[in-house]
Amino acid sequence: MKPKKSASILLSLLTVIVLVIFVFPFVWMLLASFKTQAQIMSTSQTFIFQPTASNYVNVFQQYDFLKYILNSMIVAVGSTILSLALGLPAAYAIAKYKLQGFGLVILVARIVPGISFLIPWYILFSQMHLVDSFTSLILSHMLVGLPFIVWIMISFFEALPHEVEESALIDGCTPHGVFRRIVLPMSGAGIVTSSLLSFIFSWNNFMFSIILAGDKTKTLPIAVFNFMSYAEINWGALMAAACIITLPVLVIALIAQRYVVDGLAAGAVKG
Incomplete structure (x- = not known):
């Protein structure tokens, strides 16, 4: 008992640290x-x-943070x-048709650093007059969010039981109907998990936004620059802005915590 008790105390101490x-x-x-x-x-x-509370007052009154919150929400x-x-x-x-080759392409798109796409994205969207638009930001954020969702959901x-799908097909349901009526409702935890992680990436993204966003579409991570100047950094307002950026993600994560755990656990076990 003593070794087990010592190990338990050590584990608790390490957890606290x-x-x-x-x-x-x-x-x-x-x-x-x-x-x-x-x-x-x-x-x-x-x-x-x-x-x-003056820092929070300044963030919303002087720096118009409601606009940036709305922009980030639209993009995410x-x-x-x-x-x-x-x-x-x-x-x-x-997953159904064992398309490993196509899955490998998705994996490569996920592994390649996002910064390598910045110049091509900027040239493309400049030619299409889409710089400083929500379209360019949403499409660029999908570059990471889409492969992420695909790899979680594969x-x-x-791991879903194939017998349920086969039974629905025998009963006359079409493949599209099986996907919409059977597969998606059974995949709720995985969808919540992948959606939350994709949303967090987009909400916190700085790299794509600093190149493609402008005055009209500036998002929260870019707006933080407003608190930095050559002379000094407004630490109070900067910390207030950081809390505002963190709060929505924290609330969503706490609400969806059970679904995230279930989704990751179910996706990790193949039946």
Whole structure:
């Protein structure tokens, strides 16, 4: 019993240490968002200070963050929905008909660094007059979101029992009907998982947005630059903006946590 108890205590201690390492930056960011610039720079006011909401007021009044939130939401939701519309049928076809070659192409598109597509994307969208448009941002974000959804859903579709699909076909259901009425409802956890991860990528994406976004379509990660100048960095407003960027993803992740765990577990087991 003693070795087991010691191992349990050690495991708990390591868990606490890892948790503190990962949680502390977020706690510091949250506390700093309620501090003035002087309080942030003062080591004596790390945890004990007079809080202020002026940073959040400035973020929404002075920097018009509601516009950037709306822009990010349009791009993230748009890219996720289009990626699902194309990725789910593609993943189902690859899983059902064993199209390993096509799956390899998807994998290569996922592995290639996104930065290698920046110049071709910019030239293409410039020629089409789509720079500083939601169309260019949504399509560029799909470059990562679509392969991601496909690869998550391939393993998930392969784990579904084929007997259910065969029974539906025998009962007169068409292949498209089987996909819409049988496969998709049974794949709810996997769809939620892939959608959430694709949304998070698009919501936090900086690389594509800094090249293709403009004044009309500027997203939240790009808007953070407003708090940085040659003379100084407005740390309070920057931390408030970071909290605003993190909050929607955190809320969605907490709500969908059970589905994410079920989706990843189901997609990892092939039946």
